[in-house]
Amino acid sequence: MKTRLVVMGIAFSLIFSSCTIIRQGEVGVKRSFGKIKPEPLMEGARGFNPFTSTIIKLPTRTMNMEVRVPLPSKEGLTVQSDVSILYRLEGSYAPKVIEKLGKNYEQVVILPVFRSAVADISSQYYAKDMHTGQRSVIEKSIKDLMMTQLKERGFVVESVLLKSIVLPPGLTKAIEDKLEAEQDSQRMQFVLDKEKQEAKRLIIEAEGIRDAQKIVAEGLTPLLIRFKAIEAFNKLSTSPNAKVIITSAEQPLMLNANSDK
Template identity: 35%
Template sequence: MFLIVLGIIVFAAAFSLKKSNTPFAQFAGGIRILGIVLVLLGFFTACVKQINAGEVGVKSLFGKVQNDVLYSGLNVVNPLMEVSKMDVRTQNYTMSAVHNEGDQVGDDAIRALTADGLEVVIDLTVLYRVLSTEAPNIVRETGLDYKEKIVRPLTRTKIRDNAVYYSAVDLYSTKRDEFQARIYKSIEESFKQRGLVLEQLLVRNISLPAMVKTSIEEKIKAEQDAQKMEFVLQKEKQEAERKRVEAQGIADYQRIMSSGLTDKQLQYEQIQVMKGLVTSPNSKVIVMGNGKTPVILNGDK
């Protein structure tokens, strides 16, 4: 549009210059051609709009938003149309307590009250995208700053509205996944009504008050100590059972030996021992005494 206006001005200036009696009147023809070229170039650039991949174009004519959208590529439009480009790819909005980690500078985490009246600090990332067919409605009803007008306030409100159904300890431990699923469903419905698609909701961190966190850590430590003691007791019981079985085995062996050995059996065992001594390379002479026990002489080679 700017080139069209500029071309018209140049063309009008050339027409006025031709009527004047100045030495520059001879250049009026060339200036007039330049004005025509600028008008044609401006008309061409105003008629052809390039939409990049991952974007859609929303048309408006004198402030009235058109319902159809322009998709990626070159599009021919009315030169009087104003085209606003909107990103329809996946976008993220992070609210974090860490400086410069989120979209807002500084501490932007969500502070919410739980069912037991304690305040928790929640770091959250929202993954969403604009629904292409709803882009004109977003421009018409909200504007291009939908991230600050819809995504941020709606998410923070839904987090606070749903946190009151859980205790601080539950949010920190057992009910975290349930809480995330609950707020996802709530935010998804609200986004859908405004032309946005919620893809994923990531609860990055939930911070508890210091006193609550300390009590939880002490409870976890006590549970770990109890489990350790239970393991030690179980091990001691197993060791006691092993010793009992071993003692029972020794007692059974002694009982069997005392009831089953006879004089002839003992004499046979003695002969077997003497036979082993005779054949042993470490003994040369065996002297039999009056007793039943042999005496070994010269035991070294």
């Protein structure tokens, strides 16, 4: 009899109770008799009565929301872009999120806030800026504007990434032409700089030759010239060839004795 009562008690407990596991990167929200409990349920095993209560699980890890959106530019053009919104839910805000927004909070609040922010920020920039180094500035500005509206709701926007930006065809051609012209200008500047360097080199070389000649000219004194002439006379006197030498005693002029003239 006692065994039967124990079995019936266990069966009764199983019928009117249940258990769920809240894993890492999740938070639980308990709803009993239609009311949300204000305390979030952290990781671990949680028991509840399935007839009166439910436990709603929400992710607290970083989520990636992919959106394809047209970006209006300052000059009135439309730039198509794929955007990644990286965000996460603060676990302590989970009960309020379920109570006020429900589980479909991405469509209810995050996406509308993003569309508003991206329109406000992108309209301050030219279309070409979204394809250059200004892209990171635009991404940060969108993220910061979203945070001002989502922080108090319990969401943290980690980053907004503009991807696969498609510019209007005419603008794409204009940007390509401009880049090509800039590259041509850079090549021409390189050639000019090279020619200037070569001109400087030739000037320095000419100045060196001039200075060397100047030094030599300054060193040729009359005494040195006479000394060199005497050395030349001595070498000529020891030469076996017949020669006729006409001199002023300073500079020799040699005539070949075998010449017909």
